[in-house]
Amino acid sequence: xxxxxxxxxxxxxxxxxxxxxxxxxxxxxxxxxxxxxxxxxxxxxxxxxxxxxxxxxxxxxxxxxxxxxxxxxxxxxxxxxxxxxxxxxxxxxxxxxxxxxxxxxxxxxxxxxxxxxxxxxxxxxxxxxxxxxxxxxxxxxxxxxxxxxxxxxxxxxxxxxxxxxxxxx
Amino acid sequence: xxxxxxxxxxxxxxxxxxxxxxxxxxxxxxxxxxxxxxxxxxxxxxxxxxxxxxxxxxxxxxxxxxxxxxxxxxxxxxxxxxxxxxxxxxxxxxxxxxxxxxxxxxxxxxxxxxxxxxxx
Numbered sequence: 001x002x003x004x005x006x007x008x009x010x011x012x013x014x015x016x017x018x019x020x021x022x023x024x025x026x027x028x029x030x031x032x033x034x035x036x037x038x039x040x041x042x043x044x045x046x047x048x049x050x051x052x053x054x055x056x057x058x059x060x061x062x063x064x065x066x067x068x069x070x071x072x073x074x075x076x077x078x079x080x081x082x083x084x085x086x087x088x089x090x091x092x093x094x095x096x097x098x099x100x101x102x103x104x105x106x107x108x109x110x111x112x113x114x115x116x117x118x119x120x121x122x123x124x125x126x127x128x129x130x131x132x133x134x135x136x137x138x139x140x141x142x143x144x145x146x147x148x149x150x151x152x153x154x155x156x157x158x159x160x161x162x163x164x165x166x167x168x169x
Numbered sequence: 170x171x172x173x174x175x176x177x178x179x180x181x182x183x184x185x186x187x188x189x190x191x192x193x194x195x196x197x198x199x200x201x202x203x204x205x206x207x208x209x210x211x212x213x214x215x216x217x218x219x220x221x222x223x224x225x226x227x228x229x230x231x232x233x234x235x236x237x238x239x240x241x242x243x244x245x246x247x248x249x250x251x252x253x254x255x256x257x258x259x260x261x262x263x264x265x266x267x268x269x270x271x272x273x274x275x276x277x278x279x280x281x282x283x284x285x286x287x288x289x
Binding site: 028029031032033035036037039040041043044047067070073074077 | 178180181184185187188191222249270271272273274275
């Protein structure tokens, strides 16, 4: 049984995860204003600083770091927004690529390469599809070694992971 | 071009004003939608950039009020993006010129402002 299946069958764990989800959603909102301030102020300070000086380099580092955090926050916000999207015709290959982009941003992949091959078109809710693909990727990452390649092969509405996991859409 | 920036968060408001000022616009910041409506009754602006989540009157309620008073004035709404899907879809229905998801970069703010003013 995979990590997510185990959690889903354990009621207290499932409730804790639900609560964590609500807290994360709130935190993503609360962190957005400080991030605007951090990255925005760093960008203004960068344009005022003299290139090649230590202050410039330090501000540039602050700016880059802020942008990295911003990317994580935005990826999670986009995931949440996607959950409200209605059922539609969608490319599973593109959805898998999006799921890989999200997981690569927010989960430590330890040099594991994630990739997708093939494609299929299904009618589904984009948010639910991405959520299930993310779960599959996290399961696969749980059993992967550093430097492994995890490939999601899409064929006829079925996503098969190289580690053995499968998702039927 | 005169731009009214409405945000109850002082750091974001002042920063947005400064970015727009450095981009060649004439921005003015106010801390609430009510203050913005008062100002809009007295002065003319080419664009409004407003936060969504604000106490007293939300950005969407503000947009609704503005549509009654100044139907042609373009409005960009800034939103956290994960907390208020109903509010943002209502904003689209009311004809917001753009939704700017926080956190945003200077380039994204400038591009959305330029696009909203161009359409106008």
